[in-house]
Amino acid sequence: MSDVLLLVPEIVLVAAALGLLLVARRLERARAAATLVVLTAGAAMAAGFAWPSPEAGFGGILAGDGYARFFDVLFLATLATSTLLSIRHVDSDRVRPGEFYALLLLAATGMLLAASAMDLIVLYLSLELMTLCSYVLVGITREKKASIEGAVKYFLLGSFASAILLYGIALTYGITGATGFTSIASGATENTGNPLLLSGVVLVVLGLAFKIAAVPFHAWAPDAYQGASAPVAAFLASGSKAAGLAALVRVCMVGFAPEHGLWSNVLIALAAMSILLGSLVALSQTNMKRLLAYSSISHAGYALLGLIAGTPDGASATMMYSFVYAFMTLGAFGIVIALDRRGENLSDYHGLARTNPGAAALMFLFLLSLTGIPPTAGFAAKFAVILSVVGQGHVGLAVLAVLCSVISAFFYLRIAVYMYMTDPEGEAPGRFPSTVSAALLVAALVTIIGGVLPDTLAAWTVPP
């Protein structure tokens, strides 16, 4: 019975999703459904802390440790924030709110499960739950061609990646005879150097690299982000990426610990390519959502830097990075959403500091954080991952990472140039909905507190 306690947050989410589906036909406006989702996220978060859950359950396939708890909070906060951001879009895009929010809740359930999974099969299923919901969410605005295009690309490439992941799982199971992470670890120790096991490890890592949109598995991200409505893109960039990282960190640190030498080399390559390509290609983007997509690709690379070390400190750094990134990207998307139709093109930001100083200041804060300039949370997170990279002696990789952050400064701060140093074009944006302002406030608070007092966050980053 006590095992069920592990699943209370997930059960709450699923119950709310099913409830929404039951009344979906009657729901016309987004507000009621969104309120329910936010309350559900709050209830699930409270449930996670209400009683001490067991460290593991269901025969060891699910964990309830501090690591899972940390990501639970991250995903539920992301869910609530994205929901607050989405209300106006759901109404104006004439999406059925019942379906939209049920899918959002189920995707979040998949994320929560992925962070607690201690077994490759559970991990696979939870990630599939997340991505299947995401495919639909990207394509849910059926009248828009770009939305359909993004969804189809995302689906095709995602299926391909799932196949890779599954193939890796099969190979790993074939050699170690286990799907549980701890058994895999002991099986791997006995079979060190077995080429099939090595391919299994590499394939699992690459399959997960798709979920976090690391190069060369990034091609879906720009199209999916651009095609999806901005709140969905924000949810993907923050939640889905963090879920992929959560899975990757636990698989590598626990299951594949004996093969650290191998996967760390794979991660070095993935991280270096993601950082470099993400920053360079972002330079030429003129659409905000595409720009943020490429930025998310390079941030995936930065987040991976922490994991390369394979140490608990490094894993904590990656956890911190995914947390901080989730909120700063939610903030940046939040401004895009707040400006509504005016926020999607870079040229829309001309003179924003004149027409809406508050929005410009917040956007500037998020951009500084994305660039990694102190005293923002983005700097603290970047410092933590680079600290762990240098600790492993990869100074060259650290230099590459910081130089790419200068490149990224160019395109992030170009937006600041537009906002502050040019004259406004067109009419001023309207007032922001109060829900959007609330979400922006949360993101801004995390961005500032995480930068000024990084240790408040570090205390929660319990490595697996």
Added chain:
Amino acid sequence: MTTYPVLTATTFLPLVGAVVILLTGDRLARWIALGTTLLTLAVSLPLYFGFDKTSGALQFVEAVPWIPSWNVVYGMGVDGISLPFIFLSVVLSILCVSVSWIAIETRVRDFYAALLLTETAMVGLFAATNLFLFYIFWELMIVPMFLLIGVWGGPSRVYASVKFLLFTLAGSVLMLVGLIVLLYAGGTLEFRALAGLRLSVSAQAWLFLAFLAAFAVKVPMFPVHTWLPDAHTEAPTAGSVILAGILLKMGAYGFLRISLPLFPDALEIFLAPMLALSVAAIVYGAYVTLAQTDVKRLIAYSSVSHMGFVTLGIFSLNQNGIEGAILQMVNHGILTGALFLAVGIIYERTHTREIAAYGGLFKAAPIYTTFLAFFCLAAIGFPGLNAFASEFLIVSGAFTRWFGLGIMAVWGVALGTTYIVWLYYRVALGEVNPGLRGMRLEINAREVATLLPLVVMAIVIGLYPESVLGFLRAPVAQLLEIVTTSPIELAGGM
């Protein structure tokens, strides 16, 4: 002893002021900014009166654990090297508020908030006792400066601000990697603790290069100086004053605080190149200055030459050279700040920076021209005024290091006299330029009050250089002891 944390108060009071300004709006912004900067000066006064000049130790130390997981402490403290810069930052900030009173008409609130934020960054940087805090303030300086240039600057302000940002950021990120390497090597980031760390020569050399990237851009040293003329020229007057007065000094201060004491053995490799680059900056900078036709650009390029003197003094590695370099930084802050203020004051009336558009100002604006003459005299190193003492010390330090360096430095001084005197000749003497007829060019009381403190400082330091040098003696001797106890015989000599 005082009952409040002086350094923290001096650092963060302007930040508080900036927040208040952002909350209150345009109407009161000027007065709040003026009040904040004056109050900051008042709050900082115990630093100068309670300071023990005989000691090379850190004083007014505050240390609070900040980020235990990285072993980072919030550490504030000053020694004789950092104190003059804090004073200079605090004073120049007041003058910047004053000179912008009329000149800034758009988005006044944001302007003064950004200006006060730079004050926090400047004071904090010089008060930091560890590399982490130093880095935070270093980066914090970039953002408001970027806005000051880009929002309130001249015609090609956007180009200048982005160039400034990318140059400085590119330099400083390498410092970040160096910082992390040092954190692993030393287990701490406190300057004093790291100074005792003798890493291998090759490690020191790499770290020296990483920090050089940051400092050389900021100083700026030849050949990474190209952002400076654009930034200085396009910035609004207050921005130019902060840039020339303080921001350039951050790089040289970094050499003194970090490069010399932490990597003394690397100097064996880098001493000759650093001296060569310094001399190149002095002479090349001076020749380029001679060719300028824009007043602000001329003063900007003269900074390249003057900062060459500073790095020459620092890398002479003797008491005279380093004391002279620090004094020169203070003097350059006063005089170049004064010249930018003077140019800004006249620009407000004429709206041109072309030298050719001026002429005969002494007839049209005698009081203004007297100030200009004074600052020009001081800038060329007139005996009895402040720059004389510092240039003398640097040249003598350079002669001690290597005779040829001294010759080059003297050549630079001669060229400096030429371009300043020629500038004065073209602007102030002769017949009044027809284009200026009918303009009210004479300065008002507020502007006199802005320039007067700098005149007083120039005279006080000129007649009694000990007023600054007294602070420097003990810490510079201590610094040299660390550098010269290096096991390697330094190249050159007499």
